Amino acid sequence: VRLIDSQEAYMETQACCTDTVLSFQQQSVWADVFAQAVTGELIGAMNYRTLAEMCDLASEKAEASEHAEREEAHAQMFRRLGERIGTQVRSDVDAPYWSRIRAAFVRCATRGDRTGCFVIQEVMLESFAVASYGRIARIAPPAIATTFAAIAAEEHEHVEHAVALLRGIRERDTDAFDTTVKTLHAEVMTTLAEMVASEDPKGHCGLCSGTCVKEALPAVGLCTSELRGASLRQYMQTLDAIGVPGDASLQWVAQLPV
Amino acid sequence: MSVDFALIGHLEDWDAAASVVSALRGRELPPIPADELRTIVPWLPPRTVCRVLVHSVAGVEARGIYIDTFIPPDRLDTRFLHENLGRVRDAAQYAVKEGAGVATLGGFTSILLEGKLDGLPEATQFTTGNTMTVALIVRGIERALSIAGRSLEESTVLIIGATGDVGSGCARHLALRTRRMLLCARNAGRLAALHNELRSAGAITTASTVVDDLADEADVVICAASLGAPTLHLESLPAHAIVCDAGYPKNVLRRSGRPVIFFGGLGRVSKGFRMWPDLEGVLNRHPYPHVAQGCLLEGMILGLERRFESFSRGRGAITPERVDEMWAMAQRHGIELAPLHNAAGCIEDEIAALKRIA
Numbered sequence: 222v223r224l225i226d227s228q229e230a231y232m233e234t235q236a237c238c239t240d241t242v243l244s245f246q247q248q249s250v251w252a253d254v255f256a257q258a259v260t261g262e263l264i265g266a267m268n269y270r271t272l273a274e275m276c277d278l279a280s281e282k283a284e285a286s287e288h289a290e291r292e293e294a295h296a297q298m299f300r301r302l303g304e305r306i307g308t309q310v311r312s313d314v315d316a317p318y319w320s321r322i323r324a325a326f327v328r329c330a331t332r333g334d335r336t337g338c339f340v341i342q343e344v345m346l347e348s349f350a351v352a353s354y355g356r357i358a359r360i361a362p363p364a365i366a367t368t369f370a371a372i373a374a375e376e377h378e379h380v381e382h383a384v385a386l387l388r389g390i391r392e393r394d395t396d397a398f399d400t401t402v403k404t405l406h407a408e409v410m411t412t413l414a415e416m417v418a419s420e421d422p423k424g425h426c427g428l429c430s431g432t433c434v435k436e437a438l439p440a441v442g443l444c445t446s447e448l449r450g451a452s453l454r455q456y457m458q459t460l461d462a463i464g465v466p467g468d469a470s471l472q473w474v475a476q477l478p479v
Numbered sequence: 480m481s482v483d484f485a486l487i488g489h490l491e492d493w494d495a496a497a498s499v500v501s502a503l504r505g506r507e508l509p510p511i512p513a514d515e516l517r518t519i520v521p522w523l524p525p526r527t528v529c530r531v532l533v534h535s536v537a538g539v540e541a542r543g544i545y546i547d548t549f550i551p552p553d554r555l556d557t558r559f560l561h562e563n564l565g566r567v568r569d570a571a572q573y574a575v576k577e578g579a580g581v582a583t584l585g586g587f588t589s590i591l592l593e594g595k596l597d598g599l600p601e602a603t604q605f606t607t608g609n610t611m612t613v614a615l616i617v618r619g620i621e622r623a624l625s626i627a628g629r630s631l632e633e634s635t636v637l638i639i640g641a642t643g644d645v646g647s648g649c650a651r652h653l654a655l656r657t658r659r660m661l662l663c664a665r666n667a668g669r670l671a672a673l674h675n676e677l678r679s680a681g682a683i684t685t686a687s688t689v690v691d692d693l694a695d696e697a698d699v700v701i702c703a704a705s706l707g708a709p710t711l712h713l714e715s716l717p718a719h720a721i722v723c724d725a726g727y728p729k730n731v732l733r734r735s736g737r738p739v740i741f742f743g744g745l746g747r748v749s750k751g752f753r754m755w756p757d758l759e760g761v762l763n764r765h766p767y768p769h770v771a772q773g774c775l776l777e778g779m780i781l782g783l784e785r786r787f788e789s790f791s792r793g794r795g796a797i798t799p800e801r802v803d804e805m806w807a808m809a810q811r812h813g814i815e816l817a818p819l820h821n822a823a824g825c826i827e828d829e830i831a832a833l834k835r836i837a
Contacts, residue, residue, distance in 0.1 A: 419515065446515075446518035446519075447518075449518075449519075449522075450518065450519060450521065450522030451522065453519075453522060453523075454522045454523070454524055457523070457524055457526070458524055461524075461526070466527065467524075467526030467527045467573065468526065468527040468528060468529065468530070468544075468756075470526070471503065471523070471526050471527070471528065472503050472756065474523075475500050475503035475504050476503070476504050476505065476508060479511050479512070479515045479519070
């Protein structure tokens, strides 16, 4: 679809970069989507840096640091996408929702709860990243879709790595593990659910350039209900793979805000 | 964490879906708005919704689970067949993962076994539960006629959905016991085959693909069609007719007091069953406690019997002997016909009032 408005001259310059001509509104929506993605990746990088500090073994420390670098690289890739469509991508790790998630992670780290840190970063955040990037890859113009698909695949590897690790931890102490997940779910998943709720229950997210982008998402073929549904399904399937009973995860998810 | 039985099903309508989600959310949280619910349920992967402990009058008990496929109630038609089969297969895998000895595929989900489709895991035995459904429909008809002061032998019985697994099971069980049998189904080829089979056996039968061709002659109607939603009107039935709606979802769109309809294929566990989380009154939306669909009861019965086998499998394989065998097992454990009722409550007085019309 070729949409032309008063910014025709500008759009002609960016058409060659994205293979698809974006309207002014679409450009604005993508900029806000990229802002969430960049900030999420930066939070991920910070979380992995914190994990690296918690590791005793040099190999684990190196692995966590490598993951942090990959998350920073993802953030950079999303920023470049923004440049290609002619916009500066905002990012703010102190934005209200994201800072709450980071704070939950730091609390886990402070009490030395590495399992909790893994659950937040590699189950909760990565499930949302894999699913939402996957949905975006299905509908975005080719240049954007390729980047999101590639990053979704990498994040999926993180999830698989976490599943193997966490399944072992759960087998050693099932009750303690399930209690940890339940507690963190109430804190972190509630925040993530609020982020993809149909409205902003806690006010402006601090990242959208204007009003909340959610209502404008259909302009680029996205909608919050799909992003929420796909993300929660990925999260439940990840918990399934770890061994958390499906009836427990169902009840937890049913109690999230909408 | 192995269990004796798994009951695989789907929610009949959006009200039922809302009730289940509200129960899982708990009383402290507000219900999810209906429009939001419709955007959430389709994304839920099949999984255990509650655990079940069923008690028998024989002193044994069986442990089970209820797995919901979360097929959206408005996506039960053939346009979504591929997607829905995927969900049923995922639910079947879930039953295997839970270590179920036998799993019953209730409602729409039985299509996987009726269609003889492969792809079911072998570690768990799967049954459609249709044999127990037929047993309960037949007992329900017998009871209704008894209340109305009539007998099967003097009644003309119309079966809608006659070539389906449940419909054909009812036809075979009742054909030689009724004055006349009227068969209605959409597939003309299958309908002719069933018609010829029953006539060869000595039954007096008439068949048509059009309900209205047959309805005005029926004393009793069994509705066992696979419909995505209630669409049958049955306005041309005689005033004294009794309708057993055994569809899931229900077949008959009821607009007035006539005809007299009761929900068929339902049984009651006399010693009761317990669910946790406690979804009695949510999954069981009938006016009596411990009532369940026959297909689900078959899973419980096989669990209580420790008979981990595909008791009901394929399409058109339900014989009167198998129905009687299942009914004998049900009675051994105190599983009986539920009181005749419909959405408005007990219907037995209305059925008794038909004596005056007859």
